[in-house]
Amino acid sequence: MHTVNTVSGPLAVDQLGVTLMHEHVCMASAGMFLDSRVQLDHAARLALAVARLQAAKASGIDTVVDATPIDLHRDAAFIKEAAEGADIQIVCSTGLYTEEHGQPSHFKHMSAQQVSDLFVHELTDGIGATGIRAGVIKVATSEHGVTDVERKTLEAAADAQARTGVPIITHTSAGFGVEQAKILTGAGATPGKVMIGHVDHKYSSWGYFERILRTGVNIAFDRCGLQVFLPDTVRAALIAALIDLGLHDRVFVSMDSVCVQTGPVSEFEKDAPEPLTYVAGDFAAILARYGVSAATLQSMLTANPARLFGAA
């Protein structure tokens, strides 16, 4: 029996249910909390997170994977409080973000082995004194290519996966999914347990998807609703075409929403739909117009995550 670490403890993989693979309960830009003027209203933030997670549950979502890496202020204790307040399952991440927008020098200067040891510690022993174990590894590459620090971080993620068996999910910003897949699998990651994220960050050629999929990894249309990057009709048409080719089991759907943003809300987030409920609601309706049935979407949201966390 495979299990997955949720913030509330281990869960049998077959109990994941309908799962959004890339969301954020809370997030902040790297280093924001070094600014002494930043003060947070914990009660208000928690109430907002709980309300949005309750709405997700009411829309049929059983599990949310929080893709926030360490350096974007992943707050495992807050995530656990929110999960238990809303009575929903949440898996939190270990992992590090891009060199440009994330990693402080403490992490940048670690060897691949030291980074892998850090990830494994958070996946097996837990995160600080919280007693919470991460359940997934999140890594990222920059908009203009893969830097040396990011390559090392990807290699560390592959090593940590080999030691723990957990999935690796990624952030891409304008391509480089092929490079990520090759670095990860070249360093020993199991292709079926890798999900290359944000392939829908902007319009990408069909060849981009083919080249990533040919490495054996999975791809995620995980910015559904962020139409500033790509119209949802285009996302839906691309997902439908991949399903027509029999690739429904390699494609993940999520929305990269943030329940509680810390600091200024970015331009694209201003126009974002309500967090967590859009995939099962309006986006499901758009998919249906392109011939993707509710049953197919349900299976992609249930069987695919179970496979990624399971034997894959």
Ligand SMILES: [Zn+2]
């Ligand atoms: Zn994200």
